[in-house]
Amino acid sequence: MPRTGHTASRCVEAGRRKRPPGVNGEFRVQEEYPDAHGRPGGVAEEESEQTGEDRRAALLGEAVDAVYGYASGRYNWEDLIGFLSHLDRDAMEGEPVLAPTLEGHLRRAGDLATRLHEDIAATGPDYALLLLDRQRRVVAANEEGRAYFAPVCRPVASGKRLSFLEEEHAAVFDRALADLPDGDASGPTLLRFQTEEGETQLLCYLVRGDALSPAMLRGVEFDEADPRPHCALIAASPGAGDEALEIFRTAFGLTPAEARLAARLRFGLSLKEAAEELGISVNTARNQLKSVFDKLGVNRQADLVRHLAELAALAASMQGAASRARATVTSAERQTVMLPDGRVIALRDLGRPDGFPVFILHPVVQSSLMRPQEAEIAGECGVRLISLERPGIGLSTHDPKTGHVPFARDLGRVADALGLDRFAVLGWASGAPYALAAGAVLGQRVTRVALATPRLAFRSDLEATTPMRQFFGGLRRHPWLFETVFTIMRAKRSRRFFRPMIRNFLENSEPDRLLFDRDASLLDCFTDSLIEAIDKTHKGIVAELNLYARDILVDTAGIVRPLLVWHGMKDEMNGAEDVRRMLDGVSVEAFRFMPDDGHMVLFAHFREVLSALVNDAH
Known part of the structure; x- marks a missing residue:
């Protein structure tokens, strides 16, 4: 972005x-x-x-x-x-x-x-959609689609072949449909229908049917038991979409540098202004722009800007069509454990069912959602990765008596319900104090506590530089x-x-930005995890922040084994000395300060972290 x-x-x-x-x-x-x-x-x-x-x-x-x-x-x-x-x-x-x-x-x-x-999910879609089969018959359409395409098409009706009012418009569609390849390499194709005077009358995209999400298909009352539509015509409101950088990369195969340049040009910067902002020379920007032109099939900057704006609007609508309460990046369905007092704790059970159990505790604004990639790594490391949601976050019941020690006891009860005697605990970011509490309260049951980018204090002395x-x-x-x-x-x-x-x-953290650039699913997961975390209530988040604000420290006296700590030296919030100071008085076996990592150090070294915890178990 x-x-x-x-x-x-x-x-x-x-x-x-x-x-x-x-x-x-x-x-x-x-x-x-x-x-x-x-x-x-x-x-x-x-x-x-x-x-x-x-x-x-x-x-x-x-x-x-x-x-x-x-x-x-x-x-x-x-x-x-x-x-x-x-x-x-x-x-x-x-x-x-x-x-x-x-x-x-x-x-x-x-x-x-x-x-x-609060009624966003109940409102109508901000995109127009027509679904077509291989014979160009209309399979389904939403009301926005029927209205949007009326200026160039005869009345749209399910089961009827799509018919254009002008032969030239039909030819534009025919050419695009003939060039629509099969397979994942096919990105959206921009269609521009013009008047006789050469003015643009209507813009839309032609996309493959398998590129549409189930939520979009349900939005036009498409029966998911039927075969997928062959293709779709779709258009979105000009204001929709703020996810341009990733969209430009995935749709057109732009490099991260080209995508950053394209994103800035989309918002009206000149080439010189974009180059200055990116810290590159105008010549470098000009070469990148030429490559972008080639990949998008345009030869003027004005056409590029319009093309990118339309594509960003389209993709944001397609991604926003799914219910905001349901994550689009999933690795397992959530399950719940009933506690003796009637509350429930939600979790996702990932990795190997017979593997060594590791509880992972997330930052305050994250649910238990994790990517399939992390679940796969856990399985390869021989780990049963149990991702927990603390009270008042996600589907876990809020606990009015919330605190580090009460949660540690909750975790012990969850382990009992799962039949686990001994296990490791991994806390990252603001999940770290809860991992320490679990180690202290549960004693010998916890084989090791590991921390990644620990946030043990909610600092008020941060200079407002980002x-x-x-x-x-x-x-x-x-x-x-x-x-x-x-x-x-x-x-x-x-x-x-x-x-x-x-x-x-x-x-502003280059390692984190590059990590997101390399794998967009990480940003997907963070976004959807935040939505899950806050969807039912925000009481848990507020309660945890209030604990931080009161500077309530964790008693670590009961932790059996020294900690393992991973921290990225380019983390924006805390440096190496800050981490050492926060853990002053706690026995630490190894500080692993990674010079080329930032806040997301856990995901850059996930296999290493899990392997260290498994090795402790043997």
Whole structure:
């Protein structure tokens, strides 16, 4: 995704009146926001001439604007970052005045988001769709499809052959259909139907029938027991889609560098501007653009931009057609274990059923969802990988008495229900304190505790140099926001909301960005896992964040064996010394600091981590 927020500028026009001063479409934190110690990164000159009261009044207006922009914009997450920065600036001015003033606005914004967005899944699709068989008969169509294609087609009816009003339009379709190859190598084909004057009358895509998701087929009441349609004509609203970079790569075989250039050109940058933003020479950008032209079959930048915009809209609609409550990357169905008090804990049981059991505990905003790749690695390592959802996350019942020790006891009861006597526990990111608690409370039952990118403290001293730091550091500095922020986030939950946010948060870490570029399924999994985690309730997430905010530490005295710790040296949130300091006083057998990895170090070294845990068992 573009790092500079040019996508954000479009959202802003529709969702709020103006951006915070000086942002100008870019996330220039060091010029704009104070750091965690209240030092301004740089204040606009015109502000220096204002009185303190004037500045506070302007800041209040911008903060209220950001609150309602975040709540009302279905896919707007940037205003949340802006709002957190306003609170930091207010604290820098002296006695905070924004927090008490904004509490009422936040409650109303939460109610507004719930009313506006909770029925997203019930609304009609934002794409037009016609399904065709090999004889070009209409198999099924949605109402949007019948209306959209009416200007170029005779009335669409199921069982009838698709018929165009103009011979030239029929010829365009015939040529595209004849060139539609079989197999996975076939990407969408752009069809442009023109008027006699050469103006574009209608744009759509021709895609293979097997490229359509089951959710899209159900959306046109297609009987899944019937043979798959041969092909489909589909078009989406111009505003749909914010997943351009991955879409351009997968649909046209662009390299990561070409995809990043294409994504920026799509949002109106000149070639020179895109080159400057990417840190490459104009000549390099020109060579990449030539390659993009060749792969897309265009020869003008204007045609390229239009082509990319249409494709992004189409692909986002196809991906967004699935229910937001159901993950599209699955490795196993969830099952639940009933606890003695009637609560349930949800989990996914992966890998080898007869393998050595390893419980994996995820970050606070993730469910038990994992990719088939990790399940396969677990099986190859001889591991039965049990992926848990903590109370109040995903399908697990919320526990009002939530805490590290109560969860450790829950994990022991789950192990009992599964017939497991001894097992290892792997905690990554904010799952780490719960892994430590399990090791301490369950003692000899836990053969080893391993941690990856451990987050044992929710730091308030993070300098706001990236969106990720601004988000987590800002929330830690203002914990009274937890409930409303996640109320709104849950109301807006969708792939199109979460996907660019997750991508942007990790964009500044080159190893993580490259990992996502190499395998898009990882971003799919993160996105769908977040949707699963928050789909039923956000109580568990808020409860865990409140534990962090109160700086509640884990008593590690009962851990039997020294820890194994993996950490990426290019992680945005914590350096090597931060990790050592967080684990001060805990016995650690090995710190494995990986110089070329970031936050996602676990997925870069998943086999190594599991192998180490299995070796301990023998």
